[in-house]
Amino acid sequence: MSQILTFGSINLKSIQSDNLSNVIPASSRSSNSIALRFRHFNSESNGPGTHEKASNYRYMVVYQYGSAVLFNIEDHEADIYLELVRKHASGLLPEMKKDDYAVKEKPYIAEDMRGGPDYIVLKSLDTDGIRIIGSVLGQSIALDYFLSQKKLIQLVGKANSHLADVILKVGLFERSEIAWRDAKYAQIHEYLREEYEVAQRFGNLDFKLKFVEHNIHFLQEVLQSRKSHFLEWCIIGLLVIENALSTYELILQSNAIS
Secondary structure (H helix, E strand, O other), rough: EEEEEEEEEEOOOOOOHHHHEEEEOOOOOOEEEEEEEOOOOOOOOOOOOOOOOOOHEEEEEEOOEEEEEEEOOOOOHHHHHHHHOOOOOEOOOOOEEEEEEEEEEEOOOOOOOOEOOOOEOOOOHHHHHHHHHHHHHHHHHHHHHOOOOHHHHHHHEEEEEEEHHHHHHOOOOOOOOHHHHHHHHHHHHHHHHHHHHHHHHHHHHHHHHHHHHHHHHHHHHHHHHHHHHHHHHHHHHHHHHHHHHHHHHHHHHHHHHH
């Protein structure tokens, strides 16, 4: 079972320096995430000569833009691992978003992967598979956060920055190097992107932001027009006052002469 949560933004370098013994060496040049591995002792993994496999460990993949994806970690244990992230996070959200997704390992299935509603079955799960799955799940929960920002005042000030965050920080359209190297991981990557409707949800966000931007421009034009009309009436009023004062002065002068 994997869990996905989102924070504000996360300092990956400080997490790495505090957890050097748990850091999994990067398998690509991507610098927006860090993967941590924690030994999970159980009755099946303690025996001599036990095969080292992903299910023997607990994993956490942390993304700079604010998402954390947990593997093989139970709900009641999640806070222990998330505390490692919280102390390196800034701009903590008032309410973290959370989602669950089942990742199952079945060595005897014919194909490399098989998907279903809210779960994926893999012939084998390794660290590259965890990184691929984590990348899409992390992007998905980040999209949920951006799509939940519905207050007009927030959107007025942040419309363009939200879009830039999604494209640049979340890396929504970057192809994973792991997926480029191996068709097996590319299949998992594309399946999860389709399952979570990543492209469609980004299109929805883009539409909303453009709609807001269009309305902002319309309101600005209306306000500008009203401001112009107000200034015109002010000028007319001043001219009327000026003419009235001139007429009054002429009357005074006429009375003085007579």
